[in-house]
Amino acid sequence: MILNHQKIAIVGGGPGGLTLARLLQMSGADVRVYERDYGKNARVQGATLDLHEDSGLEALRRAGLLEAFYDSYRPDAGRMRILDKHGDIHVDDHAAEKAFAEDRPEIDRAPLRKILLDSLQEDTVVWDSQFVSMERQDAGWLMYLKNGTQAYADVVIAGDGANSKIRPYLTALAPVYSGVTIVEGNIYNASTNAPRLWELVRGGKIFAFGDEQSLILSAKGEGSLSFYTGCKVSENWVQESGIDFTQKDGVFAWFKEAFGSWNDFWQELFTSNEIGLIPRPQYHFPLDQRWESLPNLTMLGDAAHRMPPYAGEGVNMAMQDAFELAECLTSGAFTDIHAAIADYEDRMLKRASQITQMSLEMTAMLHSADPIAQMVAMMSGE
Numbered sequence: 001m002i003l004n005h006q007k008i009a010i011v012g013g014g015p016g017g018l019t020l021a022r023l024l025q026m027s028g029a030d031v032r033v034y035e036r037d038y039g040k041n042a043r044v045q046g047a048t049l050d051l052h053e054d055s056g057l058e059a060l061r062r063a064g065l066l067e068a069f070y071d072s073y074r075p076d077a078g079r080m081r082i083l084d085k086h087g088d089i090h091v092d093d094h095a096a097e098k099a100f101a102e103d104r105p106e107i108d109r110a111p112l113r114k115i116l117l118d119s120l121q122e123d124t125v126v127w128d129s130q131f132v133s134m135e136r137q138d139a140g141w142l143m144y145l146k147n148g149t150q151a152y153a154d155v156v157i158a159g160d161g162a163n164s165k166i167r168p169y170l171t172a173l174a175p176v177y178s179g180v181t182i183v184e185g186n187i188y189n190a191s192t193n194a195p196r197l198w199e200l201v202r203g204g205k206i207f208a209f210g211d212e213q214s215l216i217l218s219a220k221g222e223g224s225l226s227f228y229t230g231c232k233v234s235e236n237w238v239q240e241s242g243i244d245f246t247q248k249d250g251v252f253a254w255f256k257e258a259f260g261s262w263n264d265f266w267q268e269l270f271t272s273n274e275i276g277l278i279p280r281p282q283y284h285f286p287l288d289q290r291w292e293s294l295p296n297l298t299m300l301g302d303a304a305h306r307m308p309p310y311a312g313e314g315v316n317m318a319m320q321d322a323f324e325l326a327e328c329l330t331s332g333a334f335t336d337i338h339a340a341i342a343d344y345e346d347r348m349l350k351r352a353s354q355i356t357q358m359s360l361e362m363t364a365m366l367h368s369a370d371p372i373a374q375m376v377a378m379m380s381g382e
């Protein structure tokens, strides 16, 4: 195998990086994952994830983890309600015999991370290892970590997400602002802290729209409610707004104004102090992005192709990258690592371009004048 006697460093223990680590280890490769989180019990924020047959689920199938997935997935988490800003329900998936997205089973991020972590050999993940920089050494890279240590690898794979610190070693292509900024929130213990909305979401999801803005809520299995607002604001709104996103009160004041024409019951999102908030301007990379492949460095997931989340493809693409890259590196189809990486990147970039395009179309549609009518038409197969 071309990976024999090669030290592989995956930077970032997200769904993409961990899936790749598992698949490479199944082929006997020497893999370490360098992750900035302090440990495996770090709180994993974010909405539930629906996995798709040919990408996320296929990755778990190849990783031998489909059974573990079905032990932890949440059958009704995909049931959705579509509401307008007044709170009127236009589509209620809970009333249907079969959920609209039944073929896309949902799992919370934390259990998905646990399944992947549990599948790895002990000490594969090196926690508290935030990548800062690297320089060439021999045929590979010497990485410098924020904790003051250094680590050598023959091949480095960037799985460090949307704001990748490794991507610039491959390309200077800058991300393009999509026009929409998200404020993501997580309300812990939501049955107590946001009881009305918790009741309304019914263990599933709410998609609410009005005034070219969106609000998406998802219930998580451990009792928290994650949500994200979507607003068309300028690229530098986060800085220009002057809002301190570590303080709930300032964000709440902004919400009351920005969503001022929405029914007041949505403000329950901000009534408790058990809440974490983070602003996320949504970027994507140019659809025709290309870079010159290197023999000892590549990337996957959001690092390679960040995109707005409105098509629900990000995790699925990261996991598909993982199994396609693992296949290129371990199948024996290539005589050297450089050729394997080049083939992977070629296919990955073509696929990511199409999916990014689709995500941008969904982003525009969901923040248009009448997304509800379009969603209803889409769900009825028109």
Ligand SMILES: Cc1cc2nc3c(=O)[nH]c(=O)nc-3n(C[C@H](O)[C@H](O)[C@H](O)COP(=O)(O)OP(=O)(O)OC[C@H]3O[C@@H](n4cnc5c(N)ncnc54)[C@H](O)[C@@H]3O)c2cc1C
Residues within 6 Å of the ligand: 011, 012, 013, 014, 015, 016, 017, 034, 035, 036, 037, 046, 047, 048, 049, 050, 129, 130, 131, 132, 159, 160, 161, 162, 165, 182, 184, 228, 280, 300, 301, 302, 303, 309, 311, 312, 313, 314, 315, 316, 317, 318
């Ligand atoms: C609000 C929101 C909702 C979303 N909803 C969905 C959805 O419904 N479906 C879907 O498919 N996708 C969704 N996404 C997108 C999805 O979260 C990402 O596409 C996916 O997580 C990408 O996986 P990844 O492994 O590439 O990166 P990430 O999941 O971002 O993981 C990166 C990992 O790298 C670590 N890391 C970062 N920097 C460093 C560093 N310097 N050194 C070491 N470690 C580092 C991080 O701690 C993290 O563990 C959503 C995103 C957002 C923001």
